[in-house]
Amino acid sequence: MPWKRRSFGSNHLSRALNIADLREIARRRVPGFAFEYLEGGAEDEVTLRGNREALERLRLIPQTLVDTTARHQRTAILGRPANSPLVIAPTGLNGMLDPQGDLALARAAARLGVPFTLSTMSTTRLEEVASRAGGRLWMQLYVLKDRAIARDIMQRAAAAGYEALVFTTDANVFGSREWDQRSYRAPGKPTIRTALDLLRHPRWLVEVLGRHGMPRFRNLEAFLPPSAATALGGSTVIPPLFDATISWDDITWIRQLWRGRLLIKGVLSVADAERAAALGCDGIVLSNHGGRQLDSCVAPIEVLPQIVRALGARLPILIDSGFRRGTDIVKALALGAQAVMIGRATLYGLAAGGEPGVERALSILTGEIHRVLGQLGCNSVAELGPQHVRAP
Numbered sequence: 001m002p003w004k005r006r007s008f009g010s011n012h013l014s015r016a017l018n019i020a021d022l023r024e025i026a027r028r029r030v031p032g033f034a035f036e037y038l039e040g041g042a043e044d045e046v047t048l049r050g051n052r053e054a055l056e057r058l059r060l061i062p063q064t065l066v067d068t069t070a071r072h073q074r075t076a077i078l079g080r081p082a083n084s085p086l087v088i089a090p091t092g093l094n095g096m097l098d099p100q101g102d103l104a105l106a107r108a109a110a111r112l113g114v115p116f117t118l119s120t121m122s123t124t125r126l127e128e129v130a131s132r133a134g135g136r137l138w139m140q141l142y143v144l145k146d147r148a149i150a151r152d153i154m155q156r157a158a159a160a161g162y163e164a165l166v167f168t169t170d171a172n173v174f175g176s177r178e179w180d181q182r183s184y185r186a187p188g189k190p191t192i193r194t195a196l197d198l199l200r201h202p203r204w205l206v207e208v209l210g211r212h213g214m215p216r217f218r219n220l221e222a223f224l225p226p227s228a229a230t231a232l233g234g235s236t237v238i239p240p241l242f243d244a245t246i247s248w249d250d251i252t253w254i255r256q257l258w259r260g261r262l263l264i265k266g267v268l269s270v271a272d273a274e275r276a277a278a279l280g281c282d283g284i285v286l287s288n289h290g291g292r293q294l295d296s297c298v299a300p301i302e303v304l305p306q307i308v309r310a311l312g313a314r315l316p317i318l319i320d321s322g323f324r325r326g327t328d329i330v331k332a333l334a335l336g337a338q339a340v341m342i343g344r345a346t347l348y349g350l351a352a353g354g355e356p357g358v359e360r361a362l363s364i365l366t367g368e369i370h371r372v373l374g375q376l377g378c379n380s381v382a383e384l385g386p387q388h389v390r391a392p
């Protein structure tokens with residue numbers, strides 16, 4: 001008789017052994033349209049798959065017979081101490097996955113001692129996150145067609161004490177997430193199938209819609225007509241807001257309005273990294289938006305070595321897109337990234353079980369980093385280097 005291995009079948013966070021297990025709980029817990037919004041990528045999802053394939057192709061080379069009992073993963077991110085080399089990536093519409101959404105992510109990050117990035121498209125006001133979550137807060141900026149929105153976000157984030165601004169540059173033209181669009185018959189209008197599926201998720205209906213009403217883009221309410229401010233519609237209601245005119249000239253404008261740290265998220269070439277450094281940015285995030293924007297796009301991990309070589313120590317380099325395991329994170333650190341931004345991995349935790357779910361995701365990732373450091377013969381992330389990674 002063929003041997004059948006046991007796959008994950010539980011709904012308990014404590015039984016989730018890895019991020020894929022949390023994803024499975026999340027898939028069962030939230031309605032299909034919300035999971036599709038979380039999960040999907042643009043067009044044929046070549047970028048989405050490529051992010052994972054590129055990380056998996058790299059292999060680790062351990063050093064053996066090193067005492068690693070004292071190992072730890074403390075590090076510095078943008079010059080300030082962090083308990084782990086992680087940052088929670090900005091994601092819009094978190095309130096669709098759990099009523100606490102942004103607050104749950106921010107609080108779990110604060111408890112771990114790593115930065116949390118709030119999206120411009122968040123479903124919680126940035127002031128509320130600052131007053132109720134604490135911790136290191138970064139604000140993500142989309143420069144939309146109505147420039148008054150960006151100005152408002154920067155002024156409010158500065159007043160609320162946000163440490164850094166993360167300017168996302170890879171959404172000048174919105175990606176076509178075709179799977180997500182199929183949940184709607186028109187922008188913001190669910191299909192009958194989507195609506196029927198909602199009825200199969202009464203807990204979500206009560207907790208997310210019943211108690212709080214449809215999640216809304218709380219940071220943008222003063223600027224959007226009421227019909228566009230509701231988050232139902234995922235990526236179908238947002239595209240017309242985006243501005244194809246954004247350019248490097250806007251960095252000067254942003255610099256005038258924002259005195260704190262400035263990171264550019266969406267850099268994937270040496271030339272753009274050089275330009276960000278020359279314009280005095282405080283860091284870059286190598287990212288393809290988790291495969292949700294340009295399809296057939298290079299994976300950030302594939303261009304990391306050449307960008308690290310070009311920039312040296314001039315600028316902190318962060319990275320995201322596709323990171324699901326401690327091994328993935330350790331590979332990026334070994335190749336010169338200062339920290340890894342986590343997108344879907346913590347969202348799976350959020351959708352699987354709110355704040356405890358995010359905590360579970362973070363503890364899985366930090367536990368894996370701890371184990372991998374030991375297996376590689378390293379006592380800290382500072383000891384990691386290119387000698388630990390073999391390129392394909």
Ligand SMILES: Cc1cc2nc3c(=O)[nH]c(=O)nc-3n(C[C@H](O)[C@H](O)[C@H](O)COP(=O)(O)O)c2cc1C
Nearest residue numbers: 038089090091092119168289290320321322343344
């Ligand atoms: C559901 C979802 C919403 C997102 N919303 C935003 C956003 O509002 N702003 C932004 O800069 N990036 C956004 N991103 C991209 C993430 O910041 C990050 O680049 C990406 O998730 C990293 O890839 P990963 O999900 O494979 O970790 C979003 C990603 C997801 C999955």
